[in-house]
Amino acid sequence: MNNWLFRIPNRYLAYFALSIWAILGFMLLHKTSYGIDEGAAHALLLVWSVSDNIVSPIVTLGFPDFRxxxxxxxxxxxxGNILAAKLTTMLVMAIAAWAFHAWRFRSGYGESSLLATxxxxxxxxxxxxxxxxxVAPYLLFVxxxxxxxxxLYRESKQAFGGMYFAQILLCLVSITLHPLGLAYPLALLWSWYKNPLDQKHRIYFYSGVAFAVVMALALTSGWGNIEWFANPIKSLSGVFLGTAEGDTFGPFHWFCGIGILFTLILVIWKQFGNLWADFLGRILIFALIIGLLTGDEIFGVVALVICLYWGFPLLLQKSTNQHRGFWTQQGSVLLLSFVISTTFMVIDKENYQLLPMDYLSPRDALIKTLAEDSGLFSNSDLNQSSDAKTPMRVASQWPGLTMLACRCDALPLPPNAQDSEALFSMLKGIxxxxxxxxxxKNSSLSHNLAMMDAGRVETVALQLGGVIVQIKHPSSDITPDKKS
Incomplete structure (x- = not known):
C-alpha cells in the first residue's frame, strides 16, 4: 500500500476525527451563561468562589455533585469562563465515546461500534x-x-489494589451525579454476587460499595435538582428532534418518541442476553430501569446508547446465505445510517441557525429579564447613598443559575409558610x-404571596417561564425628608 493515508495508525486518525468533531461541536454551543444545568452552575460557582477567595452564598445550596x-x-x-467548562464537558464526552467504542470493539463488534460512536x-x-x-457526558464516562x-481488577486479582478503590470512588461519583448513577453500584454488586473471584473479595466489595452508597446518598440529600416522573416520551423524542420546550412538544414529537420507545423495546428483547452478560450493558439496563422514575434527558441518552451500540449488531449479523447481495449484507445498514445521520445534522443545523437569534428557554428568558433589565435593579433602598446601599438579594427557584447570570446574592426559595405574615417575616433581606x-412545589408560596398586602409585594414580570416579585420592606418607604 503506497498510499500514505493507509500507513497512518488508526488511533491518530481517530484523534483527528475527534478533533474535527470538537471544532464543529463548539460552533453549536451557546456562548452565554444562560441555559446551563442548575447543578453545573452550583459546581462552577463553588469552584470560582474558592479559586478567587470570594465569599459567596453558594455554600448555602448544599453539597454539589462530583462534576x-x-x-x-x-x-x-x-x-468565570463558561466556555472553558463546556469544552471540559466535550473532552469528557470524547473520552467516554472512545471508551465505549474500545469496549465494544474488544467484544467483537468493531464495525457496529464505529457506526454507533x-x-x-x-x-x-x-x-x-x-x-x-x-451530567449525561460525565455519567457515561463513569x-x-x-x-x-x-x-482490570479481575485480571489483577489484587485485593485492596488501586482498581478496588477506583471502583468505590466511581460508585460515590456516579450516585452524586444523578439517580441513574445507582446503576453502576447495582451492576457491581450483582457481578460480585454471581461471579466472585472468591468469598473474601466478595465481602470487600459488599462493604465498600455499601459505604459508598450510604455516603453518596447522605451528600446528595435526595438529588434536589432532579424532577421526578417526567414524561419519558418527551425525552425519547429528543433523541431525533432535540430537546423540546413547552408548546414546541407537539404530535410529531409524540410520534418520534413512541417510535424510539418501540425500537428500544425491540433491541432489548432481541439483545437482553448479550446486554445482561456484558458488564457495561448491565449498567445501562439498570440505568434504563431507574430512568423510568425520572424520565428526563439522561434517560433519553441511555436509551440512545443502547439502541446504537446494541441495535446495529442486530442489523450486521452474518447471514448463512453465501450468495448475499449488497442489500442483504450492509446496504440496509448504510441506508439507515445515512437517514439517521442526515436527520441529526439537519436538527444540528437548525440549532446552529438559532444561535444568533439568542433563543432561550422560558426559564432562562425569565432569568435574563432579571439580570439584564436595568429597571429591575431598582433597589428598595434607592434613596440611600451609594456607600449605604446593600447588595441585591434574590430568592430563586434556580439559585445557581440566578447567581451566575445576575452576579448577585441568590438564595433558595423559603420553605412553606403557615400564612402570608409568616412568609413575609422569612423574606427579611430579600x-x-x-x-x-x-x-x-411552589403552590404554597404562590398562595401566600397572593394573600399578602399589595404594599408589600409587587409583580415585576410575568412570563411563560415564571414570575418575578419585588418584596417591599418597610425601610424602602422611608424617604430622606422623612428621615430628617
Missing amino acids: TIFLAPAGILWT GLLLISPLLISQIDTIS FALGAWSDQ NYLIFDPRNP
Whole structure:
C-alpha cells in the first residue's frame, strides 16, 4: 500500500476525527451563561468562589455533585469562563465515546461500534447535554471507566489494589451525579454476587460499595435538582428532534418518541442476553430501569446508547446465505445510517441557525429579564447613598443559575409558610423572588404571596417561564425628608 493515508495508525486518525468533531461541536454551543444545568452552575460557582477567595452564598445550596472535580481545573485556570467548562464537558464526552467504542470493539463488534460512536457524537440530544453541562457526558464516562476498572481488577486479582478503590470512588461519583448513577453500584454488586473471584473479595466489595452508597446518598440529600416522573416520551423524542420546550412538544414529537420507545423495546428483547452478560450493558439496563422514575434527558441518552451500540449488531449479523447481495449484507445498514445521520445534522443545523437569534428557554428568558433589565435593579433602598446601599438579594427557584447570570446574592426559595405574615417575616433581606408559580412545589408560596398586602409585594414580570416579585420592606418607604 503506497498510499500514505493507509500507513497512518488508526488511533491518530481517530484523534483527528475527534478533533474535527470538537471544532464543529463548539460552533453549536451557546456562548452565554444562560441555559446551563442548575447543578453545573452550583459546581462552577463553588469552584470560582474558592479559586478567587470570594465569599459567596453558594455554600448555602448544599453539597454539589462530583462534576465539581471534573470542572475544577477549567474553573481554576479560567475563572468565570463558561466556555472553558463546556469544552471540559466535550473532552469528557470524547473520552467516554472512545471508551465505549474500545469496549465494544474488544467484544467483537468493531464495525457496529464505529457506526454507533459516530452517530452518538452528532446526535442533537447529546450536543444539547454538552451545551448545558449536563451530567449525561460525565455519567457515561463513569459507566465506561467503571466497566474497564472492573475488568482490570479481575485480571489483577489484587485485593485492596488501586482498581478496588477506583471502583468505590466511581460508585460515590456516579450516585452524586444523578439517580441513574445507582446503576453502576447495582451492576457491581450483582457481578460480585454471581461471579466472585472468591468469598473474601466478595465481602470487600459488599462493604465498600455499601459505604459508598450510604455516603453518596447522605451528600446528595435526595438529588434536589432532579424532577421526578417526567414524561419519558418527551425525552425519547429528543433523541431525533432535540430537546423540546413547552408548546414546541407537539404530535410529531409524540410520534418520534413512541417510535424510539418501540425500537428500544425491540433491541432489548432481541439483545437482553448479550446486554445482561456484558458488564457495561448491565449498567445501562439498570440505568434504563431507574430512568423510568425520572424520565428526563439522561434517560433519553441511555436509551440512545443502547439502541446504537446494541441495535446495529442486530442489523450486521452474518447471514448463512453465501450468495448475499449488497442489500442483504450492509446496504440496509448504510441506508439507515445515512437517514439517521442526515436527520441529526439537519436538527444540528437548525440549532446552529438559532444561535444568533439568542433563543432561550422560558426559564432562562425569565432569568435574563432579571439580570439584564436595568429597571429591575431598582433597589428598595434607592434613596440611600451609594456607600449605604446593600447588595441585591434574590430568592430563586434556580439559585445557581440566578447567581451566575445576575452576579448577585441568590438564595433558595423559603420553605412553606403557615400564612402570608409568616412568609413575609422569612423574606427579611430579600429584594426579589423568582420562581415558576405553575410548579406544584411552589403552590404554597404562590398562595401566600397572593394573600399578602399589595404594599408589600409587587409583580415585576410575568412570563411563560415564571414570575418575578419585588418584596417591599418597610425601610424602602422611608424617604430622606422623612428621615430628617
